[in-house]
Amino acid sequence: MKTKPKIYFRADGNARIGLGHVTRSLALADMLKDDFDCYFIIQHPLPSLKEQILMACTGIIELNNNNGLIQEASKISGFINTGEIIVLDGYNFITAYQQVFKEKDIKVVCIDDIHACHFVADIIINHAGGVTQNEYSAEDYTQFYLGVQYALLSKVFREAAKNKVINKPNNLFICLGGADPKNDTLHILKKIEQKGEQNTCFLIIGAAYLHQDSLLEFIKSTKLKVELLINLSGEKMVFYMNQCARAITSPSTISYEYLSTGGLLYLKMTADNQNDINEYFLKEKLALSFDNFVEEYSSHQLEELAKGQSSLFDGKQQKRFLDIFYDSVITIRSVGLSDSTLYFDWVNDPSTRQQSYNIDPVSLEQHNAWFNQRLTDEKSVLYVVEFNKNPIGQIRFQIENCEAKISYSVDKIYRGKGFGFWILKRGIEAIRKSTANLKIIGYVKFENIASINIFRKLGFEEVVSTEMKNSYKYLLNY
Structure with missing residues (x-):
């Protein structure tokens, strides 16, 4: 292919706000990177996060946080050409921020799950199920791509959705994302200890997790069989998910990743912006609430969950997203x-x-x-x-x-x-x-x-x- 069109991704991630915005954006970049040159714009990324970004993107543009939001948008718009695309994933990127790019004829895509401001974006992506266009305030020209069929998953999870492992071992996969600012992980471990969990618990934390001391202290004293795994690659995540017929995750990207592999999922909310995903998964019986965590489950319960999961997590997200972004850059002339x-x-x-x-x-x-x-x-x-x-x-x-x-x-x-x-x-x-x-x-x-x-x-x-x-x-x- 000759010159690729450029897409710029703007998202931040750290121990305070978590890594969800970066993870979603990188999953999208991973789906587009063969046909688009992807650049990631971020403030103060951790070294391990830089490595992840460069696996999906051509380059990283690092920002300092000394400027206000509008000044930041003006600076970024100065090196993006007319007709190129910027993808915004973050709750700070409000109407005025988006408008800076629209005024320069830069195409704006917003990944959003809280619909809290008016959008002037060309495209809105929200992979939460059950959300409708009516919940957004947006321009007449704004196009919406809503629902689980637009799940932002990297290649290893899309492939896992097409090749699900049958009869997984009855181990327990636990992951609340890359940061877990409030240390809900420790609360979960204490609760499953009370329930008398007997199987191996594969516990995954990310580079931005700041509570290792208290976590390690608990692991040393507990009777639970805990295997602590830190900052895993996507391939390793799939490997351990396939060792676990059950999982406890937050209703965020990590829940989509586990459901792609299939299994009995319990959801533990760790942030308000997870509400849409949480409600949809529970309503559609794709997952259960962690409040109802039990070790035993019926084969009928698993069959019903698996049926719904397979129909939604089909591994075909890349084709859907390529069509969306092709539509922005394919033109015709006489x-x-x-x-x-x-x-x-x-x-x-x-x-x-x-x-x-x-x-x-x-x-x-x-x-x-x-x-x-x-x-x-x-x-x-x-x-x-x-x-x-x-x-x-x-x-x-x-x-x-x-x-x-x-x-x-x-x-x-x-x-x-x-x-x-x-x-x-x-x-x-x-x-x-x-x-x-x-x-x-x-x-x-x-x-x-x-x-x-x-x-x-x-x-x-x-x-x-x-x-x-x-x-x-x-x-x-x-």
């Missing part, structure tokens, strides 16, 4: 004379010729005659689709008697990434704006599965073609 060579290269690509109904190579002389004729033909509409201003493919409509026949292709270096869908989508949007009351028609060979799936996804009616041999005919009216 073709000009200077695009002749580009079209010539595309039309003679071997894969393109193979899927065409005339498989013979096209000579430069033939192409030039065809291209010049199409540019002057009022019934021909030609477009180039671009990703971050890099041409990724073309789409052409030939209009006859209120019918527009589609021809499209994807540049070879952009294949296999879902761009074919966007080329058709952008082309259909453009032709609808320029020409009313058209029936759009496409023909696809039976063996071209990728194109068949695109037409189906875009809502075309599918019939076996009587005009083209071994092909489907696709129709879309508007």
